[in-house]
Amino acid sequence: MEKILDVFKALSDETRLRILNLLYEQELCVCDIMETLQISQxxxxxxxIYLKNAGLATDRKQAQWAFYSITKDEKMKFIDSLVYDNLRQLEACRKDLENLHEWLKHKEYPCE
Incomplete structure (x- = not known):
């Protein structure tokens, strides 16, 4: 029961939902999320970290950069529906994806 409560708490924040939407596109560096959402590091x-602690995201380190991706868990399939059937229908989330794709076209790798 505690794990599902952590998941719902993680999903109760607009910024975390927007980040989740972005992570459904691909693995992202913290700088990608900062730039796309125009938020601080x-x-x-x-x-x-909140998403990771709730079991919704995983991370890996590469030099000084941290990359995050979605945790795939059959027990959390409802998250797929949340993203594809709900979040992706919202103007703000569609704009976030546009901003992400634009940013990724112009950024230097692995990060600027």
Whole structure:
């Protein structure tokens, strides 16, 4: 019961929902999320850690950068529906995806 409560708490924040939507596109560096959502590094990291602690995201380190991706769990299939059937229908989330794709076209790798 505690795990599902953590998941719902993680989903109760607009910024975390927007980040989740972005992570459904691909693995992203913290800088990608910062740039796309126009938020600070500390805010992006705080929300990503919250998603990770709830079991919704995983991370990997590469040099000084942290990359995050979605955790695939059959017990959490309802998250797929949340993203594809709900979040992706919202103007703000569609705009976030446009901003992400634009940012990724122009950024230097692995991060600027």
């Amino acid at each position: 500390s805010k992006a990291s705080r929300h990503l």
